[in-house]
Structure formats: C-alpha cells, structure tokens
Amino acid sequence: MQNLRVSLIQSDLxxxxAEKNLEHLGEKIASLKGTTDLxxxxxxxxxGFSMQPERVAEKEGGITCQWLLDQAAASDAAICGSLAIxxxxxxxxxFMFVTPDGQQRFYDKRHLFRMGSEHEHYTQGHERLVFEYKGWRILPQICYDLRFPVWSRNRNDYDLVVYVANWPAPRRKAWRTLLHARAIENQCYCVGVNRVGSDGNGLDxxxxxxxxxxLxxxxxxxxxxxxxxxTAQLNGEALNAFREKFPAWRDADQFQISP
Structure with a gap:
C-alpha cells in the first residue's frame, strides 16, 4: 500500500x-494542484449546516456535483465533503467522494442530529460504505456519526476514516476526544474536518x-x-506493520448492525 497525501481545508462558510463558497474553496483547492492525493x-x-434543504439542496448531478468533478480533474486529486441533495x-x-477520472461515490448520513432537528428535514442513510482509492480503504462519515462507535467499528476493512463536520465550538472537547478515540480503537488514520466562523443560526x-x-x-x-x-502523508507500510505487531483487531467482538 503506497503512501497517501491528504489535505485538510478548514474554512469559514x-x-x-453556494456560489461564494465554491469560489472561495476553489481558490484553496487550486493551491494544492499536484501536491496531494485527497x-x-x-x-x-x-x-453551512442548514435545516432548509428546500432552499439549499441540489439535484443529483447539480452545480456543486459538477464543480466537484471539475475541481478533482483540475487538481488531479480526489475531493470529498458533504452537501444537501x-x-x-x-x-x-x-458525503460525496469524487476522483480525478470522474468516478463519483457517496454515503448518506446515518445519524441525523436530533438536537438540531436534522431528522425532521433529511432522510436517514442506512448503508455503511468503504471506498477504495490508491490502494487505501476509506470509511466516509459525517459529523454526528462520530458519537456512535459501532457504526465506524473497523472490521479489518478500512485504513482511513474521514469525518466531515459542522461541529459547534461548545462541544469541541468531545470532537477532539472522539477523533483520537476512533483512531486508537480502530487502528487506523482518522481525519476530521470542521469549519470555523458563525452560521445563520448564530452557532460558532x-x-x-x-x-x-x-497511535x-x-x-x-x-x-x-x-x-x-x-497536507500530510499517511504511511501505509507503517500502518500495516503496527497492525501486525499489535493485532488487537483479531480479538474484536462479532456483531451485526440492524437496518
């Protein structure tokens, strides 16, 4: 498994x-051309985390989906993040995962944030998915999913878990603690990308x-x-060597997730 260069873009929104956000993020993506894989x-x-999907959601294959395809091709890197569809x-x-050759894969958020009434505006996803890219097995997750470790339990079927989020500042300790926990318990690399600034609901x-x-x-x-x-480089050889040296995954409990 080759090394993987991963870039985190933390930005205000x-x-x-959508027009302003895509313009702003496009400039940041352009600065990474030729230097990253994901x-x-x-x-x-x-x-931003909107409970007005009738206003912000796009059809499948809409403007933002096409923008992701164009950005991935121009930067020669896979790009991922979530949007309302x-x-x-x-x-x-x-959660959209788009590669430079035009492949599109997606995961719909399983755990909808009840305290923000997300479950009243969005439909729940039911399928846990793993995407393969450049020899890496990647588990896509969205924000509130982070609080449910069974959903992200590594079955020896992924190497990197990616959480994309709009996680408010008052709960930052939980965010940081759980990202570390997911990496340790699943013996994997863990990425969590959040935003900064304030949104239209007054959340910081x-x-x-x-x-x-x-580790x-x-x-x-x-x-x-x-x-x-x-951008940082993930070391696939070191990850596999650690798993062989300390194979805690072999003693994991067997379970099934209900629909």
Missing part, C-alpha cells in the same frame, strides 16, 4: 450561499480539524479558530 472539505461545504426519497446529507465553530494517526498521535492540529490548508 458563507451562510446558504482533499477533505467540511460538512455541507456549499451552504434532493433524492426521490427526500433530502439527504450526502472553532475548527479543530485534525489528522490523527493509528492516537496528532499529525495535523492547529490553534483554535484558524483558517488553514495543510
């Missing part, structure tokens, strides 16, 4: 303004985007409230 954006990166079943908070976001290695050590970590773009 314009409230429910670019991670926040949850609902084109709108209108489907035949209703609105979904959808501290950022705290992290890349944590399989629970931070690889990317910045001061609170800072906008940043940073």
């Amino acid at each position: 314009e409230w429910q303004d 670019i991670v954006l926040p949850e609902m990166f084109n709108s 209108e489907t035949e079943q209703g609105f979904a908070n959808r 976001y501290s950022g705290d985007s992290l890349l944590v290695d399989y 629970g050590e931070p690889v990317i970590d910045h001061a609170i409230d800072k906008v940043f773009v940073e």
